[in-house]
Amino acid sequence: MSSATSVSPPSVVDVQELTRSFGSRRALAGVSFNLRAGECLAVFGPNGAGKTTLLRVLAGLLSPTSGTATVSGIKLPGGADVRGKVGLISHHTMLYEALSPRENVSFAARLYRSPDIRQRVDDSLRRMSMLERADAPVRSLSRGMQQRVSIARAMVHGPQLVLADEPYSGLDESGARALTELLQDLRSSGTAIIIVTHNLPEGLALASSVAVMARGRFARYDASSNVDATSYSRLYREAISTGG
Amino acid sequence: MADILSDAWLIARKDLTIEFRTRSAFLSAVVFALLGLVIFYYSWDPTAIAVADLAPGVLWVIFTFSGLLGLHRSFGVEAADHAIDGLLASPVSRQSIFLGKAIANLVFVAAVQMIAIPALVVFYNLPLGNIAAPLIAIALLAAIGLVAVGTLFSAMAVNTRLAELLLPMLALPFFVPIVIGATQATAKLLSGRPVTEAGAWIKLLLAFDLVFVAACTIAYPFTIED
DSSP: OOOOOOOOOOEEEEEEEEEEEETTEEEEEEEEEEEETTOEEEEEOOTTSSHHHHHHHHTTSSOOSEEEEEETTEESSOOHHHHTTEEEEOSSOOOOTTSOHHHHHHHHHHHTTOSSHHHHHHHHHHHTTOSTTTTSOGGGSOHHHHHHHHHHHHHTTOOSEEEEESTTTTOOHHHHHHHHHHHHHHHHTTOEEEEEOSOHHHHHHHOSEEEEEETTEEEEEESSSOOOHHHHHHHHHHHHHTTO | OHHHHHHHHHHHHHHHHHHHHHOHHHHHHHHHHHHHHHHHHHTOOTTTSOHHHHHHHHHHHHHHHHHHHHHHHHHHHHHGGGHHHHHHTSSSOHHHHHHHHHHHHHHHHHHHHHHHHHHHHHHTTOOOGGGHHHHHHHHHHHHHHHHHHHHHHHHHHTTSTTHHHHHHHHHHHHHHHHHHHHHHHHHHHHTTOOGGGGHHHHHHHHHHHHHHHHHHHHHGGGGSOO
């Protein structure tokens, strides 16, 4: 007799009533969600809604004011253990302009103590179609190419959780397609992803759960990929019109 | 500890590679130091002030201000396109980041000194002779203290709108004890006194270095969160 038991993937992110204040201003006002390995949460919302703050807390760049957040079972703000499991993509490239793409990605790989650095660096750059320009100074690259290098940099250590803040910023059509394929592959291989974007179609196509954020909270949260894109578009526009 | 130091060296090597490629701050600091030497030289009346009385002050005023140029650049390269976020989100410790920056700054200041000290000796016809080694030791000890304090305040000032003004305003008061110790020790050597007479000032420099390096390494993580 065979038994077919489905084992749910392990929880990578668990956030409960998370708040973060800057002085008297509350950027996060009680956010809760859970994300398992291989899942992708797409977060939409107007500027100032708290999306970037949420990612910065999960990346270990900011401490929570209250509430709890764990990444791979480690409570935030964690130390090097938790930061080593996260890959951060931002609309800021976080690159050094005087260095080449290969040097930037290689520097990141060394910071994360990745094994087999040369191979990983080449693989990351190839994945984003940047291997041919790998030795040109970053300052000589277009904005879109710099963003591709930035994505390669964030992926080089094989993170368990990818935090992507407006990752499509500056990318042309082929760059956007390469990023979407990369994120889909990462999901398939068990990487959890949180993507913050204003691009609803791209976000909804990738996501297994969706949230619209406004005034530091999830105004709507659906832990399912079967969401109605039209209703989300309406909710998103309402959130923007009320100024987050 | 080995991990902290190896990560620090990785960060320092990256900063030095960037500075070697751009040479922006180094050239500015060297030109500033040499111009300072020339200006002091032509404003100096050798019949009124002995060279041994003037040279130590000139040397340390020049080092202090030329060093600030490099210290400002230290976290400036991280501010461009938020590269600092990439560092802070990585698993390296905050102490490694601070020490890496400080090591790169120390190499920067030492490189400026390697040009400025021989230039001072030539301009002011100083009898370097057997005081070269203790003078280098004093320069290195003072550089460590200046760099520790300057790196910390560079990290604090970089995200402010008045960073170039704020860094000297914050750092200079803390530079004073180091500059006094270095100037006094240098004066003893240049006036032909035995090295042992400068011993007390050298010990003072050493004490400041220990305190400043330890305090600034501990304080750095508190300067980086919004």
